[in-house]
Amino acid sequence: MQEKTSIHGAWASRWIFILAATGSAVGLGNIWKFPYITGENGGGAFVLVYLFCILLVGVPIMMAEVLIGRRGRQSPINSMKDVAIESGHSGSWSLLGWMGVLAGFMIFSFYSVVAGWVLYYIAGMGVGDFIAIGGDDAGKVFNDLLADEQTLLIWHTIFVVMVMLVIAGGVKKGLENAVRFLMPALFVLLLLLLGYSTQTGAFAQGWDFMFHFDPEQLSWDAVLVALGHSFFTLSLGMGAIMAYGSYLPKKTSIGSSVLMIAFMDTLVALIAGLAIFPIVFANGMDPGAGPGLMFVTLPVAFGQMPGGQIFGFVFFLLVGIAAWTSAISLMEPATAWLVEKFGWNRVPSCAVLGFIVWALGVAALGSFNFLSDVKLAGFNIFDFLDFVTANVMLPLGGLFIALFAGWFMKRHATESELAMKSPTLFNAWYIVLRFVAPVAVAAIFILNLIEKLK
Numbered sequence: 001m002q003e004k005t006s007i008h009g010a011w012a013s014r015w016i017f018i019l020a021a022t023g024s025a026v027g028l029g030n031i032w033k034f035p036y037i038t039g040e041n042g043g044g045a046f047v048l049v050y051l052f053c054i055l056l057v058g059v060p061i062m063m064a065e066v067l068i069g070r071r072g073r074q075s076p077i078n079s080m081k082d083v084a085i086e087s088g089h090s091g092s093w094s095l096l097g098w099m100g101v102l103a104g105f106m107i108f109s110f111y112s113v114v115a116g117w118v119l120y121y122i123a124g125m126g127v128g129d130f131i132a133i134g135g136d137d138a139g140k141v142f143n144d145l146l147a148d149e150q151t152l153l154i155w156h157t158i159f160v161v162m163v164m165l166v167i168a169g170g171v172k173k174g175l176e177n178a179v180r181f182l183m184p185a186l187f188v189l190l191l192l193l194l195g196y197s198t199q200t201g202a203f204a205q206g207w208d209f210m211f212h213f214d215p216e217q218l219s220w221d222a223v224l225v226a227l228g229h230s231f232f233t234l235s236l237g238m239g240a241i242m243a244y245g246s247y248l249p250k251k252t253s254i255g256s257s258v259l260m261i262a263f264m265d266t267l268v269a270l271i272a273g274l275a276i277f278p279i280v281f282a283n284g285m286d287p288g289a290g291p292g293l294m295f296v297t298l299p300v301a302f303g304q305m306p307g308g309q310i311f312g313f314v315f316f317l318l319v320g321i322a323a324w325t326s327a328i329s330l331m332e333p334a335t336a337w338l339v340e341k342f343g344w345n346r347v348p349s350c351a352v353l354g355f356i357v358w359a360l361g362v363a364a365l366g367s368f369n370f371l372s373d374v375k376l377a378g379f380n381i382f383d384f385l386d387f388v389t390a391n392v393m394l395p396l397g398g399l400f401i402a403l404f405a406g407w408f409m410k411r412h413a414t415e416s417e418l419a420m421k422s423p424t425l426f427n428a429w430y431i432v433l434r435f436v437a438p439v440a441v442a443a444i445f446i447l448n449l450i451e452k453l454k
């Protein structure tokens with residue numbers, strides 16, 4: 001089993017893997033979601049809990065995902081099966097891979113809708129639609145967009161096609177080429193934007209909002225949101241990182257690569273917050289505006305500032321790129337599985353998957369117009385997909401991945417796959433993975449439930 005390679009190909013180098021996994025991690029979660037949930041949950045205290053979750057839960061579980069992937073060298077469904085069998089357990093562990101594929105479909109369907117909004121705003125910023133726009137008008141532009149199912153459909157469709165074209169190219173020609181070019185672009189755009197926001201005059205206020213610690217602001221709900229978000233933002237609990245791990249060259253150190261990925265992901269989220277909140281405060285706007293923060297508050301702010309049109313364009317371009325490289329990883333596990341299972345080429349596999357997620361996305365975008373009456377557990381379809389994946393399926397998937405790598409896989413298998421130089425470091429990882437991460441995830445789940453039942 002040790003010498004296996006993947007039939008799908010391999011990353012050219014450790015750096016390409018880091019870029020690809022960072023591309024998966026850095027997405028709408030960092031730039032759209034993180035700032036607005038931080039705004040809704042009171043700022044600093046939430047950020048602190050989130051950072052703890054990344055370090056104590058996210059990083060160890062990400063290492064587990066990568067090592068399972070590299071050991072199995074296949075799609076998460078088949079890797080879970082083979083690695084379980086190798087350690088003398090049931091092949092039904094593949095169910096975890098299946099749950100991941102389902103979560104991938106569900107995330108993709110709302111992700112693509114938001115990415116569609118982003119594409120619409122790139123175009124709008126590009127032609128100067130938002131110059132000197134007021135708050136009411138910006139709100140109207142966004143609400144009109146949500147109500148206009150045809151426009152939503154067009155942009156959603158374009159995004160699905162963009163993603164599927166890359167995946168159809170395969171690991172080397174598709175994924176690798178895309179991240180090689182897009183990730184450096186993303187970092188340059190982000191730095192440009194940060195430079196711009198330090199010039200707004202409200203940088204200190206934005207900084208204070210994000211890092212001022214006030215425990216009173218924290219609720220169990222907020223802790224669950226922070227935990228769920230740490231999974232979402234690191235693309236954990238659904239096999240995306242496992243799939244990327246299966247293309248990882250044998251000699252690459254998993255521990256240091258994962259630390260790098262988690263560090264870059266966190267950095268982008270913090271920079272996005274530090275770029276957005278000063279702009280919000282400089283224009284006297286509300287940081288707790290929710291999902292519309294990026295689409296209503298920011299265009300107004302950009303519209304009123306010198307150079308705002310160009311920087312608004314840069315901003316949405318950045319978000320679009322981030323969404324693109326993330327969405328690719330949402331569909332890679334299912335694509336790899338179709339290729340393995342039926343021996344299909346990537347092109348028909350992508351056509352089938354593309355159609356499925358496109359149709360699901362139509363249901364998600366309908367939440368804002370023709371399906372607005374449909375409620376699932378009190379949520380509209382869009383919010384339901386977001387809530388169930390981020391706050392239930394991903395943490396649950398992560399919990400089982402931790403339990404699997406910590407308690408079911410043979411210790412020598414994890415040890416040889418991680419190949420850490422220091423036994424102390426390995427033991428630290430092993431203890432956190434076996435005890436700390438699962439207990440933290442389970443406790444947050446249970447405490448939240450108790451709170452809800454009160």
Ligand code: PFF
Pocket residue numbers: 024025026027028029030107231232233234235236238239240241326327329330
């Ligand atoms: N990590 C992505 C983000 O923060 O936007 C979202 C995501 C991508 C989640 C891929 C899960 C995944 F498998």
